[in-house]
Each structure stands twice: as structure tokens, then as C-alpha cells.
Amino acid sequence: MKKILFIIPKLSNGGIERVASNLSMGLSSNFEQKIFSIMNQSDSYQFRVKPTVVDKEVSSSYFYKFFVFISRLLNLYRIKEKNIISFSLGERCNLLNMIVNRGDIRVLSCHSVISIENSSKGWIGFIYNYLAKKLYNKADCIIAVSQPVKDDLIINIGIDENKIHVINNGYSIGEIQELAKEDITFIKDETALNIITVSRITYAKGIIYQLYILKKLLDLGCNCHLYIVGADERDLYSEKLDLHIKKLGLTNDITFLGYQKNVYPYIYQCDLFLLTSIFEGFAGVLIESLSCKTPFLTSACKGPVDIVRKDKESKCSKYLGEFSGQPELTKSDIVNIDLFVDNIINFSFNNDYCIPLAKEFDIAHMIKDYERLFVNLY
Numbered sequence: 001m002k003k004i005l006f007i008i009p010k011l012s013n014g015g016i017e018r019v020a021s022n023l024s025m026g027l028s029s030n031f032e033q034k035i036f037s038i039m040n041q042s043d044s045y046q047f048r049v050k051p052t053v054v055d056k057e058v059s060s061s062y063f064y065k066f067f068v069f070i071s072r073l074l075n076l077y078r079i080k081e082k083n084i085i086s087f088s089l090g091e092r093c094n095l096l097n098m099i100v101n102r103g104d105i106r107v108l109s110c111h112s113v114i115s116i117e118n119s120s121k122g123w124i125g126f127i128y129n130y131l132a133k134k135l136y137n138k139a140d141c142i143i144a145v146s147q148p149v150k151d152d153l154i155i156n157i158g159i160d161e162n163k164i165h166v167i168n169n170g171y172s173i174g175e176i177q178e179l180a181k182e183d184i185t186f187i188k189d190e191t192a193l194n195i196i197t198v199s200r201i202t203y204a205k206g207i208i209y210q211l212y213i214l215k216k217l218l219d220l221g222c223n224c225h226l227y228i229v230g231a232d233e234r235d236l237y238s239e240k241l242d243l244h245i246k247k248l249g250l251t252n253d254i255t256f257l258g259y260q261k262n263v264y265p266y267i268y269q270c271d272l273f274l275l276t277s278i279f280e281g282f283a284g285v286l287i288e289s290l291s292c293k294t295p296f297l298t299s300a301c302k303g304p305v306d307i308v309r310k311d312k313e314s315k316c317s318k319y320l321g322e323f324s325g326q327p328e329l330t331k332s333d334i335v336n337i338d339l340f341v342d343n344i345i346n347f348s349f350n351n352d353y354c355i356p357l358a359k360e361f362d363i364a365h366m367i368k369d370y371e372r373l374f375v376n377l378y
Helices: 015-026 062-079 091-099 114-119 122-138 147-155 173-179 208-219 237-248 264-268 285-291 331-345 351-361 363-377
Strands: 002-008 031-037 085-089 105-110 141-144 164-166 193-198 224-229 254-258 272-275 296-298 317-319
Touching: 002 015, 002 091, 002 363, 015 031, 015 085, 015 363, 031 062, 062 091, 085 091, 085 363, 091 105, 091 122, 105 363, 114 122, 114 147, 141 147, 141 363, 147 164, 173 264, 173 285, 173 351, 193 208, 193 264, 193 285, 208 224, 208 237, 208 331, 264 285, 272 285, 285 296, 285 351, 296 331, 351 363
Parallel strands: 002 031, 002 085, 085 105, 105 141, 141 164, 193 224, 193 272, 224 254, 272 296, 296 317
Antiparallel strands: none
16 A cells, blocks of 8 residues: 655644645545644644644744754654655645655645745745755755746756746635535625635735735725735734734724634625735635635736636736735736735626636546556655
């Protein structure tokens, strides 16, 4: 029997973790699985086997962070074995996977345009970039979740093109449709255009641009409301959002719904999904939105290209301009905000095309591609 070890950042509350869960639950029983999570959480997505977890809290102390890092390495060394496929998801896990070598088959999964993401992390990002350039080419195989991620690995990280395979993230479209029917207490204005975003509340997601989009829509007389679903991250980005909400006078026009275990009924009951990220590897939340029959507008944040290009006539999606991520609005940001506003005012998507587009990324396609790859690696 073939053995596979999943190395994941945490147990839930993220796109990477959702992909790991879907793959774990969907893989053939011909694969014996192990799950190793480098962080603990009270909630967990489903996995075929019980995960092994490094139960250490991360603090701001650099000494303690180093202690946690060593603990993760030691635990990973214990769980790895010769000839097992060690499949890591996300940059931190990829680096741990490459440092710990026990004669295993090391497969890395890249879920973001890492050169852009690392450029936003200061000196930590510089170290990550350096290590990626030194270590990633030693992997047996690298999975890029979209073509832009592959292009970035080749051009900016210097990875051998022959090592990289593009496998788009897959989703259980039918399951999402069923979960979207769940009864929830969700009071909304039926006469308004209800706009939603589902995201970790952090810098990279660019939620601040949605405030300016909403402000301009309201100033133009558009009856609309913005709902934000997601948990705050350690960068405390929500504090910056709160300041801007008060400054722009949007307190009554935005509703924060916080972390929701089932986000799909909220997406289903809204009219439009907005994604204004500065960078994304794939943006699977857009597939989830389509599965709920909710069309979307997205910024040019790289990853959604693989989704939008399948909607050739823009019947339920649009790929607009790029946001800068700068502390103050740039001229290009203002132009892009106007572009979003214009597309929302002239909103003319056809919801009937959402499900067929979502099914292009059904989980069955992803599992088939991964199983073929894993078998060929043995």
C-alpha cells in the first residue's frame, strides 16, 4: 500500500486546510494516510485519519518562536519514514518538509504567488524567498495551484519547469449546494444590493478597498450593503478597517459576521461576491461563491485567472484591475475602485451560469490528478 503524509499549517479556517481535507477524504483507500498539523485548533475539517498536532502556542517572542520551530522539526522527523510521500501545503510547511529528509518522497504544494507574498513580509519574507530558492529545486515534485503560481516559481524563484505540475484546487460542488440551504438567522435588506466577501481579515486580502468601493456606490445613490465574513489575523488588520469605516461614515452600511463554520448560506443569500485581494494563489472562495449561484467581481490578483478564463463571455465573473497594497490610495487604486463601481452599477450577470462554471473545478478532477501524480512518484 502506498503511504502519504500530509503536512498542513492548521486544521481548519483556511483554503489550504480545506484542500487538504477534501483530498484526504477523497483519496483512494489504496493510500495509507498520516496527517501532521504544525498548529492546533479547537475546530477541524474532516480528515480520513486523526491528525498528529504540534500543540504549541506561537507568541511574539523570537526565542519562543525558535523553540516552536525546533519542536515542529523534531515531531516531523519522528512521523516521517523512508519512501513515504511527504506532501506539504503552504510555504511554512514546504520549508519544514525540505529541511527534514528521511529518504522520503518530498512533494511541495504552492498556494500563493510567493515572490509577491514574501515581498510584503519584510525581512521574514526575504528569508523565506532565499530559502525557497535554495531548497525547492531539491524537491521531488512541486504542485502549483494555478498557472500564475507556476510562472512565478519559474521566473522569480528559479525552479526547474519540469518539476512543476499545475493542479487547480477542487471543491465538492454538490456538498456546497446542500450546505448553502441551511437555515440561518440573516437579516438583510431585500430591496438592497447585498454584497459579500469571505476572507481572513488581513492585509493580503485588501478588504480596505471594498470600503472605498462601498462609499462611492452610496455617494452615487446605490442602495447596497456589505457583509464581511471571516476571522481576524494576528496583524490586527481589523483595527485599521474600523478606523476607515468611521472615517468614511460607513458604520451602518457594513456588517461584520465574524467566523462562520458554514459560510455558504450567507454567500447564497447575497447578490454579489467581491474579492479585492492584493495577491492570491488560486482564490478557491470564488468557486465556492459560484457553487452558491452568486457571481463575483475580482481584482487582478493573479490566481483567479484560471477560473475567469473559463467564463469566456463574462456571464458570471469579471477580472478587473490590480490593487497596489500601498498604505495610501494610488492613482491606479482610484481607477480600479471606479472600475469596480461601474461594474456593480451596471450589474448584469446571469446566475444560471454559476454552477456549470463551478463544476469545471469539481473535486473529482483534483483527486484524479493527484492520484495519478502520487502513483507515478512511487
